[in-house]
Amino acid sequence: MTQKRIYFGRFISTPRPDELLIRTGAVLVDRRDGRGVIEKVNWSVNGPNDAVSKLGVEAPVITTKETGFFFPGFIDTHIHAPQYPNVGIFGKSTLLDWLTTYTFPLESSLGNPKSPMYHDSSSPPDPLARAKAVYNRVISKTLSHGTTTASYYATIHVETTNLLAELAFKIGQRAYIGRVCMDRPETCPDYYRDESTEQTIANTKASIEFCKDLDPTGERLAHIITPRFAPSCLPETLSQLGTLAKKDDLRIQTHISENLNEIKLVKEMYPEHESYAGVYDHHGLLTPRTILAHAVHLSKEEMALVKARNAKISHCPASNSALGSGFCPVRELLDVGIDVGLGTDVSGGYSPSILDAVRNACIVSRHVGYLAGGNSRCNLSVADGLWLATMGGAKVVGMEGRLGGFEEGMLWDVQEIVLGDVDEFGDVNETGVDIFGWEDWENRVAKWVWNGDDRNVRRVWVGGRLVHERK
C-alpha cells in the first residue's frame, strides 16, 4: 500500500495539438512493479481527503501549490550528451565546420586520451573521469528542466556509452542510449572513428547487450541504433545497422537534411540514391522506430516517403537557428501526417531545456509564416508547442499512450510546475515567471512557456519515482 501515491491538484496537459486541458482532480499511481502506472483518475474531487475517499485507497497525498500544476514530463527526442560542455560554443560555424571544429574534439575527449582537446591541457588526460562529470551533469541538468525522457547520442566509445546508460538508469531518467556509429574515413577524423564495419557492429552489439542487462524490459532504458548520419558511415555499415535494428526490433536515430551543404555532400556520396531519405530507406533505416533529427529541407517526395514508412521527426529549432541551417516547416510535416517531437540537439542547440525548444519552435513557425507571406496557419501556438514536447515526443520515441498525459494506464513521468505570485508591492518569489493574479490559466501557461526555466520545476518523477526536487 505504501507503494501507492495520490497526486492532487491542478493538472494541465495537451491531449491534442493546440488544446490545453486544465483540470483539477486526483490521480492514483501504483509504483509496486517499479513502473509507476496511473491506476485511477478522478476529476471531481474537492481536496486531499476527498481524493482519498473517492479513489478508495489510503495512500499518501502529494499536492501542488495553488500557484502551480502537474504537467507531463518533457521528452527530448534528440540530444548529444557528450556535447553538453559545449552549449553556447559555436561561433559563426555551420554544420560541417562546426562538427570538425567543436564537436569531434570534445566527443573524442570522453573516450580517447589522444583527443586534440587534450593537446593544450596541462593535466594528464582522463577521458572516463571527464565523461562521468559531463554525463552526471547533463542528466541532472535536463531532469531539472523537466525532461523525463531523453534520446541520447553518446560517443563512439563503448565504455563511455555504457557509462551514460548506467548513470541515466541509476539517476532515474528514462533514456535511449545510442553508441554513435561513424566509420567512413573521408568524413571522420582518424582520432574519432570506428575502424571498420565489423568494429562498428561489434561495438554496437556490446552496448546493446549492456543496456539489455540493465533493463531487460527496455521500458526505462534501451539502446538505440545510431548511425551518426549518412555521410559518416560506410554503406555496408548502414545496411548492417538496418539489419541489426530489425532483428532486435530496436529504435534507430540519425540526422537528415539539416543543412544545404550536408545535403549536397550526401548527393555526392550517394549518387545512386534519389534522395537523402532514400539513402536511409535503401539501407533499412527508415522504419516506424526511426527518429530523424532536423528534416529542415525535405522535398515533398521525401516527406511522402517518411510518412509512408511511418518514421518520426525530431524538430530542433534552437540548433537550426544557431547554426543557420534554415527553417523547418513543422506545420507542413504535421499536415502530411508525420509524427513530430522536439529536440534540444545539445550542443548544436545551445540550451538543455525542452521548454526553450517549445519557445523556439513557436518562434521559428512564425518565421515560416512570415516567409510564406503572412500565413498564420504556419504559426504554432503555445499549446501546439507543448503538445510537441510531450504527446508528440511520446509518438516519436514509440511511447504513445504511455507517456505525455494523465490518463489511466499511462506512466507517472511528470513535472510539478510552480509560478511566482507578485504581491501588491511588486514583490515576488524569484523565478522567471511573474503572475499578477488577474491572468487566466491559459495565459499563465503562456507566461510559463515564454519566461519559465528550471526554477519553475519544483519536482520531477519518472515512473513514479521522485528523481529531482528543487531545494
Add this chain to the structure above:
Amino acid sequence: MTQKRIYFGRFISTPRPDELLIRTGAVLVDRRDGRGVIEKVNWSVNGPNDAVSKLGVEAPVITTKETGFFFPGFIDTHIHAPQYPNVGIFGKSTLLDWLTTYTFPLESSLGNPKSPMYHDSSSPPDPLARAKAVYNRVISKTLSHGTTTASYYATIHVETTNLLAELAFKIGQRAYIGRVCMDRPETCPDYYRDESTEQTIANTKASIEFCKDLDPTGERLAHIITPRFAPSCLPETLSQLGTLAKKDDLRIQTHISENLNEIKLVKEMYPEHESYAGVYDHHGLLTPRTILAHAVHLSKEEMALVKARNAKISHCPASNSALGSGFCPVRELLDVGIDVGLGTDVSGGYSPSILDAVRNACIVSRHVGYLAGGNSRCNLSVADGLWLATMGGAKVVGMEGRLGGFEEGMLWDVQEIVLGDVDEFGDVNETGVDIFGWEDWENRVAKWVWNGDDRNVRRVWVGGRLVHERK
C-alpha cells in the same frame, strides 16, 4: 574618502563590435557627487592590496569571484513598462491586432478605471495601485537582469507616468521616461486616447516638468518625448512634439517600420510623404536624439535619411520574431553607419532580459544570413551582440563615452557576473551556465550569453550605487 570604492578583479567589455576585451585590474570610483565616475584605472595590479597601493587611495575594495567578472550594465533602448504583466501573452497576433487585443486594455488599466481590463474583475478598479505593483516589479526585474539604463514608454496618464519616473529614480535605475502620446481617433480607442493636440502637449509638458524636478541634471532621469507611432498621432501633434523636443533639447522615441501592414497604414494615412521615415523627418522628429524602435523594413532611401539625421535605431529581435514582423538587417544598418542598440520591447518581446535580446539578435542575424544565401557576414558574434547591448546602447541613448565601458571618466553602471563551476562529480551551484574548467574566457562569455539569466547577475550598480544584490 568613504565615498570612494575600488573594484578589483576581472573586467570584460566590448570597446568595438566583435571585440571582447578581457582584463584584470582595478578601477577607482568616486561617488562623492552622486554620479559615480571612474576616476582611475590600473590594469597591472596583482591583488586587492596592490590595487590600493597602485591607485594611491585608501578605499574599500570590492572584488569579483574567481569564476566571475565585471561587465558594463545593459542598456535597454526600448521597453514598455506598463506592458510587463503581458510578457508571453500574445497568442498568434501580429502588431496591429496585438495592440488592440492585448496592449491598449492593459496600458489603459494603469490609469483609467473604465479600462476594458476591469470589465470582468470582481474587485473595484484601482489603477494607481496596479501601476505601482507593475512598475516596482518591472524596475527590479530588469535591474536583476543587469539593465542599468532603460528607455521606458509609460502610458498616456500623467500621474502614472510620473509614478514610473519617481520609482525608477528612487530604486536607482537610470531611466528615460516617456509619457505616451496618442490622440488620433481612427487608430486609438476612446478609452485610451489624449483628447486633442492641446491636451497631448499639456500632459507631456506636465511630465517633462516632473522629471526635471526629480533630476535637474537629466543624467540619471529625464523625460523622453514619445509619440507612440505615426499612425496614432494627429499630424499637428507630431509637429508640436518635434518643436517641444527641439526647444528643450529632449530625447525622442517612437516606432518605425516594424510590420508590413503598419507600413501600409502609414502610407494610407500620410500619402503626402515619401516614406515612413519621411513622416518623422517632416515633423522634426528625426534627430540625433531620436530612438527609432524596430526599423525592420526600412528602404535604402530611409536608411540614408536616418543616417543623414544621425537618428538611432533600437533593434528588438525577440519582439520581431514573436509578432512575426520580419528580420531586421542589423549588419546592413551598421554598415550604413547607423547607431544601433538593443531593446527588449516588453511585451511585444516576451523577455525583460537584454541578455535574451543579445541571444535573439545573434539568432536573427543568422536567419538574415541564411536568407541571403549563406552570407556569414550578416552573422552577429557574441561580442557583436554584447557591444550592441552596451556601447551600441550608449550611443542610442546619447550617453556615448559615459556608459558601456571601464575607461576613466565613464560612469560606474556595472553588473557583476558569476558563472557556475562544475566539479569532478558533475555538481555545481545552480545557474544556467555550467563551466567545466577547460573553457577559455572567450568561451565562458559565450556560455554566459547563450544560457545565462538573472542568477548570474550577483550585483548591479548604477552611478556607483549598489541597486541590486542577489541573495
